[in-house]
Amino acid sequence: MSGAFAASLWGKKVDFSRNFKCSLWQLDAGCAVPALEELSVCVSLWKRVASPQWTVFVYKQRGDEKAQLGLTGTTESLQVWLFGHAWAAPVDLPLEVWHVVCLTWSGRSRNLRLYVNNTRVLSAHVHRHARLPPGGTLSLGASHGFAGGGIEAETGTGFQGTVTLFRMWGRERSPQQLSALSCTEGDVVHWSTRDWDTSGCQPIFDPSLACAWSLYEIQVKVCVTSWDGSAMNTHAAKEIMSDWLGKILPPSMFLYSISVTFSTSFDCMVHVEVIPSADVSNVQVTISHLLSIQYVSGLLEVTTDTGSIIIHPVDTFYRVTLNVTVSGGAASDPATVIQSWLAAVLPVDHMWVLNFKLLTRTRSQMECRTPEVGRLTLLSTSRYGCTFQAQVNTSSDVAQTERLIRDLLMVYFTSGSLTVHAEPGDIQSLAPALSTVSKPDKGSMCGRRRRLSARPLSPAKGALIRQAAGTDNSVDVVDMILNFTRDHGALSHPELVTVLNKLSEVLEVSQVTPPLGQAMVDIIADILESDTNVSPVTNLILSIMEDIGDKMSFSGESYNMTAPSLAIALVNIDPGQFFGITFGVNSASQDLNPEIFINEDPLKDTVAFISLPPEVEDRFPQHQKTPPRIQFHFYGVPQLFKDTQNGKELNTYVVSASVTNATISDLEQHVVVTLRHRRPVDLKDEVECVYWNFSENGGFGGWDSSGCSKHNTSADQTTCVCDHLTHFGVLVDLSRAPVSEKDKEILTVISYLGCGISSVFLGVSLLTYMAFEKLRRDYPSKILINLSLALLGLNLVFLVDSWLASFGSDGLCISVAALLHYFLLASFTWMGLEAVHMYFALVKVFNVYVPSYILKFCVLGWGIPLVIVSLILAVKRDAYGSAVNGTSLEPLDDTELFCWLQDDVVFYVSVVAYIILVLLCNVAVFMVVLVQIRRVRANKPGGGRSGLLHDLRGVASLTFLLGLTWMLIFFAWGPARLTLVYLFSILNSLQGFFIFVFHCLMKENVRKQWRAHLCCGQFRLKEHSDWSQTATVGVKSRPNHLVHTPSVKSARSDNSNSSSTTSNSSVSAQRLVSTRRSDLELVYENRLPFPRACCSPPSLPQETGCGMPSWPPRDRSH
Structure with missing residues (x-):
């Protein structure tokens, strides 16, 4: 097993909750923390148990119980320790989820900051100016005390969970570096067994801890044996290393640099880039294994000390190329003089020179590239070109660092009679991310830079x-x-x-x-x-x-260049004669060069056309000797413009326009771009005019629609108008098609009008059932009350959403969006519970007492949505917010803000998936109920005939009650899409109104209550009863010997919901008793009370004792 494989902890974690023996890790005796004036620490945590107090790590001076540096926590906060003082951040880390916690401190700025998952949660000013004391003790997983010359874990401070990737840097990292360089190794404390004493608590490999990175630094000791007896120096050893590594490394690994020094063996430092980026632990294992294999080339043999292999993921380098003038005499060794100058002008504490190379130049090249100086100076001046890499440890960004290096290199340097100064040169970051790199170990030296492929x-x-x-x-x-x-x-x-x-x-x-x-x-x-x-x-x-x-x-005035799928047109403009210009391309075949035309009308087969307005002349660069130049580009290769983050397809070729040495933007007269579609589009397809933004996707470029809008579109082409010059294209989303602006306005009016009507009638329904206790005695009525309440809340919040969003308050908008989300989920939850109750009552008839039946339903109906919304607010509060209501690329004058879910993942999981689940269950219950009613009707003695109108009325009642109309949106595709969208808006915005119609207006017992209590004169019902007076004469109820339950207010209340011809003593009786009414009417009118409990025939006008209070509770009983 190779040394790097044994030493590396990347891809591994330590679980401090497995057993009592695994309490902490401590810093190895061979690794010492130096005195630091600034620092950064990052660690990944996974909490298993919510302990009252816990410690992630703590750093103390030997013999001192105060924490000089540490991270602890309680059930309510995270605490950062520095110089014996603690700062608390009100953060509660959820259990069983990985969290990345980083803290930074700088003695210069005296700022202490804490970040959780790349979000700053604490920023404090440390008044004390001090350095972190060196040589202390560091423990991971628990706080520690001192005993017997060692350390031991303090009781009650253990972290009950898993820890990985603890790293410490000797500098303050910026928030951008903490985020972008999350897979780089620390330079003070590494995530390696070389730095940690893991006795009694072995690390655990976890394949889910992958961390992909591309730049690596390899340190290794090698022994080079030459069997022909020739001497081996560092230069020859470096050539051998280059040849060796070029042969053994896989094709995905590329050498940046090799540095070789000599002690008892050759110490090598190699910088490798892995393309594409790969998991750190896998790269370490692969390289370590390859280096451990003996290499033989002719009479040369290379052997690696596997215990010396160190492989770290590092940051970036800077490549510097410049001309250096050495004056005052002839330098015998110019490379040494220049390197001495670099060592003097560059700060040695955070800048290091790597791979210095002195470039030789001919006299003609020197005269061409050097400035004019005096004759005497010319005779005693030598000029050299040089290049090197610079490692820079700084929290500044790339641009600031490049300026810093350039300013430092402009300083003159004198050594004896020689004076060295540099001319402005080229400085660029070597990628892939930000600017800082790890400091090399002592003993590394400058060598020649070679950019080698690992392949021959x-x-x-x-x-x-x-x-x-x-x-x-x-x-x-x-x-x-x-x-x-x-x-x-x-x-x-x-x-x-x-x-x-x-x-x-x-x-x-x-x-x-x-x-x-x-x-x-x-x-x-x-x-x-x-x-x-x-x-x-x-x-x-x-x-x-x-x-x-x-x-x-x-x-001449213009020049064109073409190649297969490419075209460039260059036009020199006379500023006084510019009245606009057009550019077009007629062919984009890969076999033929495109045909270009300037200032001509587009032809039938034109694939790209762009027209610049006269206003562009006002933006031409001023006071230059050459005339302004406009250049047009055409790209017939869409594969060049891949944007993996956009999710849409480029359906045109790309055309661009630009003015040399000028940036054209914010034009009042629009640039008109017409692009032919590569594939015809349907009207339902969403077409978007975009331009290529160089800064998108982390600097790799991507599509952006800012400043561009769609003017018109057809199946074959789209015309866009933009206010700037750049590369233009048209994207299409084939899975989505926008509704026209006119239809959207109509649908908006329908939605608001329908919700307003529903709100009124839902309020009437609620008042009716709340005012008349006799209407809410059974379970179906109580479920209906809760469903109506949820729908009323949904409609009211929807109606005021845009108005509240217009105030511009983020907190208010988040609250409104969360409330709207809650009532939407509550409405569907109660629709689902309605289906569950219907299934129990009609299909799976239970004659068993269910305690607190409605209370359990209320817990589910209102509790499940509350849990979902609370979790979203706790985990991802920013998922709620405001957005423009609508998908049009061309904003309307009356565009409204709308507070709703803005995160696609949260929306599809907590809304779409939830609604689909409820609707699937409701559809299943709906079908089962229809089948069951058909069976009941077939088993009736007389066949049980009912009218078609009654059947349709029952089906409609169930459809709105179970929310089945919401399924229309899932079928809104193809030619019928617009029709189904209109039906969806009408039926669902009026759902509350239809519930009022079917479950208030058309219910006989509700109308009786209205007539008895609300009507006057001849319309007032003088004699009314809880019982329907329409029972068929001669039909007797069969007593059912069921278990007596006090959970039902009265058997009469069950029958009060029906004008059925049966006495409804039980659901079983409903199945057996002949009736003249439709069974579908029985469903929507009787509302299937469950469970039914009665020990006497229902004709007796007596009440059973009720343990369950009415809904809502009342003192009076009837």
Whole structure:
């Protein structure tokens, strides 16, 4: 087993809740924390048990019980310890969920910050200016005390859960670095067994702890044996290391640099990039295994000390290229002089020079690139070009760091009679993320930088890498690149980056002539036509194409360049004669070059057309010698513009327009872009006008619709209007089609009007059932009351949502959205409970007493939605918020804000999935009820005939009661989509009204209560009874000997809900007694009371004792 595999803890965790022996880890005696003036600590936690007090880690001075640094917690807060003082953050970490907790502190700014899952939860100002004391004791998993020269866990402080990826850095990391560099190793304390004493508490491998990263630093000791007796120096050893690593590393790993020093053996430091990014633990295992294999090449043998292998995921480097002038005499060793200058001007505490290389230049190149100076100085001046990599530990961003390095290199340096100063050069980050890197171990030194592929290089590529581009050989370099791309099929990522970087170098140092520019366009076309994955370098390709157009020198007013699927049109403008300009392309075939036309009307087969307004002239750059230049680009390769985060498809080719040395935006006169669809679209498809935003998706580029809107669209093409110049395209979402603006306005009116009507009649229904106790004695009526209450809340919140959102208060909007979500879930929950009760009452008849039946239903009906909404508010409060009501890309004047769920995952899980589940259950119950009623009707002695109207009325009643009309939206596809959307809006917004009609207006006992208590004169019902007076004469009820229960207020109340011809003594009796009424009418009118309990015939007008209070409770009984 290799050393790195044994030492690395990446992909592993420690569980402090497994047994009592596993109480803590402590920092290994061989690892000491130095004195720190700033620091960062990150750790991942997974709580199993909510302990009253717990400790994640604590750092103490030996013999001192005060925590100099630590992270503890209680059931209500997290506490950060620094210099013996604690700061609390009101954060409760949910159980059994991974949390990333980071703290940072800087002695200069005196700021202490705490982050949980990349969100800052604490920011405090530390008044004490001090350094973290060195050489202390660090424990993980519990606090510790001192006993017998060692440490022991303090009782009651243990963390009951799992910990992984504890790392400490000797600098303050910015929030961006904490987020983007989450998979990099610490530089003070590593997540490695070399730094931790894990005795009695072994780490556990967990495959779910994958953390993908691309840059790695490898440190290893090797022994190089030469059997021919030749001497081995560091330079020869480095060449051998390059050859060895180039052969053993897999194709996905690429060498950045190799540094070799010599003590008793050769100490090597290697920087490797893994493309694509891979899990840290897997990369460590792979590299460690490969390095442990003995390597033999001819008479040379390389053996690795496996115990010395260290593999860390690191941050980024900076590549610096500049010209250096050494004056005052001839330098015998210019490389040493320049490196001494770098050591003097760069801060040694957080900047290190790696892979220094002195470049030799010819006199012509020197004269071309150096400024003019005096004659005497010229005779005693030497100029050198050099390049090196810089490791920089700083919390500044990339741009700030590049400026800092440039300013430091402008400082003059004197050594004896020699003076060194630098001219402005090129400084760039080497990627993949932010700016900081880990500090190398002592003993590393500068070496030559070689960008090597781990695969053996072909002679063509090797020559291409070594070939420097200059003014005198740019054509040769481009020819070499062109031959290389045509000789190869799909390029690997390193090959692609090499080619594009060489093109960029040519553009920097050379004047672009038409033949040279055409050759470069051909190279880009060859790359795009191959199977090369170009999506990671889209921005670079677009920038190269722009630079070709900007730097092209040609005679005349315009010049065009075409290649298969590519076209560039360059037009030099006379500012006084500009009245707008158009550009079009007639063909996009990969076999033929596109046909370009300028200032002509689009033809029938035009695939891309763009028109610039006269206002563009006002944005031309001023006070320049050359005339303004407009360049148009056409890209017939949609694969270049992949946006994995967008989720929509590019259905057109891409066209762009730009003005050299000018940024055109915020135009009052719009740019008009017409693009032909690659595939015809239907009217239901959602079409979106977009442009390529270089800063989207972390700098990789992506589609953005800002500043662009759809003017019109057809099945074959779309016309867009935009207020800026860039790369334009049209996206289509084939799964969604927007409703027209007119239809949306109509649907909005229907929804608000229907909800208003439903609110009124739901209120009438509630008042009716609440006012007349005799109507709410049975269970169905009580369920109906709760359902009506939930629907009333849903309608009222929906009606005031937009108005409340207009106040612009985030807290108010979140509350409204949560309330709307709660009533929606409550409405569907009560619809589901209605179906459950119906199933129990009609299909699965239980003659068993169910205690607190309605109370249990209330707990479910109101409790389940409350739990769901509370969880969302606790876990992801930002899921609620406001958004523009509607999906139109062209905003209407009356656009409203609407408070609702803004997170797609939360919406589909807590709304769509929940509604589908309830509706599926309700449909199943609906079908079972219909089948059961048919069986009951077939078993009746007389066959039981009923009218069609009664059957339809019963089906309609059940449909609205169970919310089955909500299913219409799931079938709203195809030609009938708009019709179904209208039906959906009408029926569901009026659901409350239909409930009033079927369960108030059409119920005979409700009408009797109205006439008895609300009517006057001849309309007043003078003699009324709880019992229906329409029972068929001669039909007697059969007594059912059921268990007597006090849970039903009165047997009479059951019968009060029906005008049926049966006495309804039990559901079983309903099945057996002949009736003249429809069984469907029985369902919606009797409402299937459950459970039914009666010991005497229902004709007796006496009441049973009730233990269950009425709903709502009342003191009076009838």
